[in-house]
Amino acid sequence: MPNRQYVTISHYKEREFYFLNHAIQTEEGFIPKEMEQFHESEKEKFIERIRLLQSQYSNTQIASISLSITQTVKDKEDKHKVSAKIFNNNFAVQDKMEIGNIPTTLYFSPFTILYEEYKKKLDNKLTLLIGYFDRKLYMMFATEDKIHQSWVIGTRGLSEKQIAIRVYKSMKAYYKISYKFANHIEMLLTDDSPKLLKVLREELSLTILPTQNSIHNLLHHMAGEQSRASSSYIRSSLSTEHTSIANNLQDDYTLQKSSEVSADVDTQHNLENLKLSDYSSNSFVKTDISFFDKLKLLFSNKEASRPTVKSTLLAFVPFLFVLGMGGYYTLESKKELQSIEMIDSQIYAQTNNALLASTLKNVFSSMGKSAELKNALVSTSKINLKGIVWGIEPLRESLIEHYPNGNFSINPLENFMTEFSFKSKV
Amino acid sequence: MSLKLNGFIPKLLFIVSLVLLFVWVVPKILNHYQNIKSYDIKKNELEETYRKYNIVDKAQKFTLEAFKKEAESIFSDVSLKSKEGNEYKVTIQVDKNKIEKINSFIESLSLHYLVKVKNSELKLEDKNQVVEVQFILEEL
Numbered sequence: 082m083p084n085r086q087y088v089t090i091s092h093y094k095e096r097e098f099y100f101l102n103h104a105i106q107t108e109e110g111f112i113p114k115e116m117e118q119f120h121e122s123e124k125e126k127f128i129e130r131i132r133l134l135q136s137q138y139s140n141t142q143i144a145s146i147s148l149s150i151t152q153t154v155k156d157k158e159d160k161h162k163v164s165a166k167i168f169n170n171n172f173a174v175q176d177k178m179e180i181g182n183i184p185t186t187l188y189f190s191p192f193t194i195l196y197e198e199y200k201k202k203l204d205n206k207l208t209l210l211i212g213y214f215d216r217k218l219y220m221m222f223a224t225e226d227k228i229h230q231s232w233v234i235g236t237r238g239l240s241e242k243q244i245a246i247r248v249y250k251s252m253k254a255y256y257k258i259s260y261k262f263a264n265h266i267e268m269l270l271t272d273d274s275p276k277l278l279k280v281l282r283e284e285l286s287l288t289i290l291p292t293q294n295s296i297h298n299l300l301h302h303m304a305g306e307q308s309r310a311s312s313s314y315i316r317s318s319l320s321t322e323h324t325s326i327a328n329n330l331q332d333d334y335t336l337q338k339s340s341e342v343s344a345d346v347d348t349q350h351n352l353e354n355l356k357l358s359d360y361s362s363n364s365f366v367k368t369d370i371s372f373f374d375k376l377k378l379l380f381s382n383k384e385a386s387r388p389t390v391k392s393t394l395l396a397f398v399p400f401l402f403v404l405g406m407g408g409y410y411t412l413e414s415k416k417e418l419q420s421i422e423m424i425d426s427q428i429y430a431q432t433n434n435a436l437l438a439s440t441l442k443n444v445f446s447s448m449g450k451s452a453e454l455k456n457a458l459v460s461t462s463k464i465n466l467k468g469i470v471w472g473i474e475p476l477r478e479s480l481i482e483h484y485p486n487g488n489f490s491i492n493p494l495e496n497f498m499t500e501f502s503f504k505s506k507v
Numbered sequence: 508m509s510l511k512l513n514g515f516i517p518k519l520l521f522i523v524s525l526v527l528l529f530v531w532v533v534p535k536i537l538n539h540y541q542n543i544k545s546y547d548i549k550k551n552e553l554e555e556t557y558r559k560y561n562i563v564d565k566a567q568k569f570t571l572e573a574f575k576k577e578a579e580s581i582f583s584d585v586s587l588k589s590k591e592g593n594e595y596k597v598t599i600q601v602d603k604n605k606i607e608k609i610n611s612f613i614e615s616l617s618l619h620y621l622v623k624v625k626n627s628e629l630k631l632e633d634k635n636q637v638v639e640v641q642f643i644l645e646e647l
Contacts, residue, residue, distance in 0.1 A: 392516075392517045393516045393517055393520070395517065396516065396517030396518075396520040396521055397520060399520075399521065399524045400520045400521075400523065400524045400527075402524075403524045403527045403528050403532055404527070406528075406532050406536075407527060407531045407532040407535060410532065410535035410536050410538070410539050411535055413539055414535055414538050414539055414542060417539065417542035417543065417546060418542065420546055421542060421545055421546050421549060423621070423647060424546065424549045424550060424553060425549065426623070426647045427553060427566060427617055427621060427647060428549065428552060428553055428556075429623070430617040430622070430623030430624075430647065431553075431556060431617040431618060433623065433624065433627040434613050434614055434615075434616050434617050434623070434624060434627070435614050436627070437613055437624060437627045437628075437629065438610045438611070438613045438614035441609065441610055441613070441629065442607075442610050445606060445607065445610075453633070454631060454633060454638070455632070455633045456630070456631060456632045456633065457630070457631040457632075458628065458629075458630055458631075459628070459629045459631065460626060460627050460628035460629070461627040461628075462627070468633075
């Protein structure tokens, strides 16, 4: 392959954009072409463009980078996860491929890219290697023979100074578990962040040697040499489709399993499981771990937050159940109160009607043969009667018997008849 | 640690659910059963009244046609006029010697229709051989 020219197509997704580039690999190096950008809504167009490039060149490879926050460097492979060998017994491990049905033959971890970039600079002194990709800090503490610790921190929404403080906290946290301090920092930047570098230098008071390069160039470099590409890409036994082409590469590197790494090493290099017996630093370390966990939570991607989403959704079940029950009984209660109000009104109306009929009956019985009503107002609170009377005393006695406080009066008429009027409260 | 932090929203939802359950749902359930009990008592009271007057059918919603038809079967002349706010002015003429009929009619009126006599007030006026009775009905 070194004697042949071939084309590397590189792509990655940052925020809502896909970035695409291709480069002609030559014996002198690669010649990158113009970078293309596609919005995520143009995914089909983006894939078509990859297919077109594949059809234009007979010998192509498609390289991409994993910007997952969940990846970490371990001392051995995990058969249930996907991994890439960095060197010796160090593997970049993540839960699964996340290429989203986009054609990819070589999928690289930022950790392997970092190691490839700085492996010649490593010696027996501890060096902190930082890759700043997609607003995430991919950090690993390394010496020439081993990668001792790694983690990924999101920096979205943080100021340069806050990022610098988190880098320093990382160094302190690592010191708590290894009693070694990284006096040297190498940083690989993929975008223009001069301010970040300046602040890092000021805050950390350490020598930082920045290297600035684009992800595309790094990928072209990784894919540019057959042995480098085949030994560093992320392999997955779970996703043979995406690695089938890569598996056909010549000189494919056979991963060596490490049987010498003990379980203690894993624990020692995992900040989340950190437990120190050091009496003087116990509380401080706990604070640091908590801080890191909070950071992970704050800047974790969708993969990391999936359990939260699931548990939140589950927690909605009793919440919705309570809301449903409350709503149901509130509506029922409202209906019942309306029914009670209606039945109350009917009972009240019926009682008043009965009382009114009783009053009317009293009036008619009082009239008897003694008088005749001309007009009257009868209610449950008062009566007002007017008519012609023949038997004054019987009428008066009868009315006063029913309504003792009533006012009975008579008025002689010109036609020798007598008019009466009676007013009373009931 | 991560799990504890991840559990904040679920915990919050759980606490809110518990608070809602005891502050809102449980009182509503208790109200529901109290209402049912109260309704049953009042319903029994009303049914007792129906039995007292030997009325089988339950009260129906007031309609001019149904009311007029029933009143005309008892009284010589009945007229109805709609007023605002679900009110109706009723004028009935009844023979003087059958004046007692108005008593029983008024007494059982709210057991036949969902109405009440406004202010529980009747106006009577002598018109030669008949008595004219006026009152206003109001829908419940």
